[in-house]
């Protein structure tokens with residue numbers, strides 16, 4: 001309370017002046033409160049919306065995927081010799097990450113990687129009776145895979161049991177082929193590579209592509225079906241800081257020599273949309289702050305004029321200019337503080353109302369950490385906007401001011 | 406005799422300097438006030454009395470000349486130093502008493518101390534209460550200025566001017582808008598404090614009867630001192646030989 005003690009009389013006079021012109025003070029506080037409420041609510045709303053979108057996106061994909069490098073033609077050029085090249089792009093057959101066990105061990109040791117899941121995937125036909133569907137076989141180690149995408153949270157029937165001879169499929173596929181728990185499904189991945197598996201679980205991830213195509217199987221079974229014994233085609237990763245993903249993937253590319261791809265590259269459009277949304281909220285915030293600042297400045301300007309005589313009296317009694325300045329700066333800060341505290345509380349109240357009675361599309365987390373920054377910014381805005389009027393008051397000629405009626 | 410409290414040498418004051426409307430109001434005044442002086446400043450309206458008082462009270466700067474307050478030259482002082490000196494050495498009483506309406510009577514009296522030292526201690530509060538009791542407003546500490554009469558407000562203003570125990574009390578027509586009986590009470594108070602604290606008093610007044618009760622009368626006409634004499638019929642005071 002040092003600040004309060006050393007500015008004791010400034011606080012007293014500032015508070016008295018504010019309480020004395022009650023209506024004026026109340027009006028500007030209401031104005032600041034409305035502005036802060038809007039900013040806090042919009043910020044919480046947009047943050048909530050963005051978190052929700054990112055959660056949904058990352059709910060069905062790995063943060064980073066490690067893949068074998070593409071096969072390319074090596075062209076040898078002799079220096080000084082003009083070479084004409086007819087480059088036919090190579091076909092990219094399904095192939096394993098070379099020495100993936102060693103890569104897995106390396107990745108397991110990275111501090112910023114939370115989960116590592118090797119998998120093998122490839123195309124196949126699924127058949128039941130006369131019905132056929134083209135599917136993607138995903139051979140996984142379930143304990144590892146669950147830490148990347150928790151399929152068992154999205155099961156609508158059965159259990160997430162993936163071992164030799166058992167399969168977990170999506171709800172769309174189940175509907176197309178008329179499959180239920182315990183039913184048999186024929187998988188056809190090519191000549192001589194067929195298997196019959198029993199459905200143990202049906203999931204709904206909410207993404208049509210996945211729900212109609214994914215068939216989770218045991219890693220070894222898929223290796224056999226796709227004729228890649230002992231191989232994996234991809235390693236999925238989950239990391240702690242999701243927005244570090246592209247940096248992590250760059251690092252892993254250098255570290256492993258493999259191709260690493262982050263969710264951020266795959267979802268460029270989403271990220272662009274989020275960024276422009278963030279930008280537009282910032283613009284809204286800026287304009288609210290500007291109009292609040294003008295509001296405070298004009299009220300303080302009026303107040304300084306109204307207090308001309310009192311300023312003269314205080315100066316005549318020996319109040320230094322700096323003291324007059326501080327008295328009005330404090331008033332600006334105080335209305336900013338009070339208004340934004342009330343407004344911040346109202347903004348969070350609106351969040352509760354939105355969650356309770358709103359469209360219910362998503363939930364906005366009640367983020368109390370928005371309050372301190374909103375209050376700090378509004379208080380600072382109050383002090384800064386009061387600066388000009390306060391300066392004018394402080395430089396009044398006391399001999400003239402005291403005669404002001 | 407101690408050093409003079411106030412010494413003016415060749416003080417001039419012009420307004421609107423450098424414009425076509427430039428007008429000189431005070432034309433080179435020399436004046437000395439000793440501690441314990443009780444002087445009336447008289448003169449027709451517009452003769453420059455308030456201007457002179459503002460200059461003496463360091464509220465305004467002379468255009469030329471020097472003003473010594475408590476032996477200290479003030480011409481070169483910064484605004485901050487002038488303000489501090491004003492707070493320490495000068496007590497003001499104005500015609501329209503000029504209390505701060507937002508504060509109660511006690512706070513108004515304490516204001517010069519609070520401006521200087523912050524939160525007042527018990528001794529300061531006691532002194533303010535004692536001063537209020539002396540001006541006959543013992544029970545009105547917590548009233549707002551708007552809740553008491555004009556004469557009472559003027560007495561509060563006197564208590565406020567004295568709370569810092571100034572060396573010089575300046576009063577600009579303190580009884581100007583009071584009825585005769587109230588004016589006499591207020592004047593008597595000024596005289597009593599002059600007696601008790603020995604603070605010099607310079608009071609502007611239009612009332613010849615009140616002026617006659619001061620020990621010294623300074624007459625200002627058109628910005629020049631045309632008369633400065635000891636009043637013959639006032640009772641002699643012990644401070645003056």
Ligand SMILES: Nc1ncnc2c1ncn2[C@@H]1O[C@H](COP(=O)(O)OP(=O)(O)O)[C@@H](O)[C@H]1O
Pocket residue numbers: 420421428430448449450451452453454455456457
């Ligand atoms: N701020 C000012 N600007 C211009 N002229 C002024 C100002 N203050 C006072 N005057 C002029 O100076 C003269 C003296 O004024 P003042 O000191 O108030 O006289 P008094 O107090 O004796 O009635 C008047 O003519 C008045 O118009």
Ligand SMILES: [Mg+2]
Pocket residue numbers: 454455456
């Ligand atoms: Mg006057």
